[in-house]
Amino acid sequence: MAMLELKNVHAHYGKIHALKDISITVNKGEIVTLIGGNGAGKSTTLKTISGTLRPSAGQIFLNGEDLGKYPAHEIVTLGIVQVPEGRRVFGQLTVMENLDLGAFTSKDKKRDAATVEKIFHMFPRLAERSKQLAGTLSGGEQQMLAMGRALMADPKILLLDEPSMGLAPVLVDSVFATIKTLHAQGVTILLVEQNARMALKTASRGYVIQTGKVILEDDAKKLLENEMVKKAYMGD
């Protein structure tokens, strides 16, 4: 059953037509990936989902409910949580404060404490540095923190915007391992990536977007074999 559904979404930045008739479906329990080059409209798609950019036409549904009526800051309470591109942790705040802010909308303190435990178990490095300022963490640790912060909001669907960007290869592997762990715990994931090979190996289905349009959609395995995808996005 479709959990998240974008139906014929268009979006504009002023006069620039950034998304042209995008339709994407994410089913419950899936990892779906969105791949494409720079400026294809990947991040813009995520922005329209999280409500910071409003579609100029088309609709977005979560479990059949139109998101158009919710202001941006309420969308997170519905269970759509984003890990932004470039991590964007609160650099001047401590690791713990970052996690607390992730649970800003939550009213259940007990569950929050349990979630912190879970996150510290998953990323022991964060537990060691819980009192350190987030800005002093390394890139990989900041990515862990950004994911941990998103998990604090108890996501039903997690939107990951280029989690591997700017990380050393060994860290990229651990990021993708984390994505698989989260998926195994029942979180639905929409993954936006430039690293198409890793993304398609992790995901069950994929969409390829180019200049604001979906040009291809298929099972991830088939996309991995697709000549065009290989040529354009995997450098083969």
Added chain:
Amino acid sequence: MTKTQSLWNHGVKIGAIGGVSVLTISLIGMVQMFGKRFIVADFLPMGVAIALILTILTAYLAAKKTSIPDKSIQLANSVISGLMTAGVLSMLVIIGRSIKLRTVFVEASPQLYNILTGGIQGAGGIIFLLGVGLLCGVFAGILILLNDLWRKLIVNALATVFVLGLLQELIMPILKAWDLGVTNYIAELFYAMNGLTPMGAILAMIIFSIIYLSWYANREKIKKGYGDLPKETQKKTKYLGLLILAIILIVLPQVLGLFLSEVLTIVGLYVLLGLGLNIVVGYAGLLDLGYVAFFAIGSYVVALLTSPQIFDFGLNFWQALPIAVICGVLAGVILGIPVLKMRGDYLAIATLGFGEIIRILVLSDFLKPWLGGAQGIGSIPNPNFFGFHMVKPQHIYYLLLAGCILVVFISLRLKNSRLGRAWMAMREDEDVAQAMGINLVATKLLAFATGAGFSALSGAIFASKIGSVYPHSFNVFISINVVAIVIIGGMGSLPGVVIGAAVLMGLPELLREFAEYRMFVYGVALVVMMLLRPEGLLPEQRHKMALHDEPETEAKTAA
């Protein structure tokens, strides 16, 4: 060849900077103006003291920046720097005594040259000047070579003498006013009519050194002793400290007398303003340069409601006060709505405009029938506290103290609240804060409204203290003063705001010659702060961590 050049590079370059600095304060008349105020009576005028401090400071920096950790080279560099500074000034004296510079630099007078050369004419004066430069260099060099304890001891002892001498006009009358045998004796021992006595200066240094050394020798023991105390006792000590602070704050205006209480009320008004702006700038990260607008609104609301001059509503101060604060809050929201989408520089400019709009509206002929135009509104009654008329500055002081305590309490509570955390997140990254579920519109408007309410409170007290309000009391310099207080005190830090207000508003009132150079000194202070202590005088803990911990944490993450 290039090697030796680079060795002396810092001495020459930084010395030249020192020279130009002293030259600047000489030519704008600071050395002369402060020449009439003595640190040590008839011996060391404050103007000369400032010039010496600058020379020593630059020489110290020259030695410190020397890349080769060789003591003789460091010493040589500081001497070169001192001589360089004196050299630049010698050039001024030589040129000034042969050509008339006064057509361009009004302050380049024979008196200035006499101050610089110790009153000696001809070549002897130049030698004297260079000799002083040399001594400054040697002194700075010795400071570098000494270990931490002795360096701190000497610098702090000299600073104590400087401050005691500077505040002679403040301390001596207080001691005399008590008119006890002991205080009279102390006053006469330490102070002449125009500064410390030489004896007093030496005594002050000795007393300071004894206290400092005995603390230093026992500091581990004291700290450990305090740490070993049971939590209960520690808590009690803390409360005792607070109690003593409270008693000092309550007794202060009685001890200080009329003039100093007046200074305290000015500081108090700015503490209130600073605490309000601290919410907007320090907590929420919204740079508001039109903050005076809310101060003006608070003042005018109280003026209109309590003064019989225009409408004669006949309200008293206490009835008008909440209305003034509510009007301030509403104005904060009204300003907030159009600038919701603005950030950083754009927000600063828009708010700057808002401040001016309010001032010009109040000044305008169009609104004159309601707001009094340039003549303002007069005969505002003093606050009346259960039949007691608060006329004297001492009385207003207590009103302000109550206001400050209230605002500090609210600020502290807000900081640790959900709203406080939302402000922090917004200050860091608006987009992400929104993605975390923070309602940016509400959070921003609440910051503007809270800050504006505090500012209006300050304005209301200001109006009833002065008894009349005029548009020109609400110019942009008030906003600039408050921003400077918050930045120099330490953004987001409450004690910082108090210290900032005391230093930036209190000192200029005490040193009246200073008034002319107020903006110059603010500018220099801001630049120096940004270079040496960007987190402010009494920073919020996290800023200090962020600005000074980098090398250490880099090492950690590398490991």
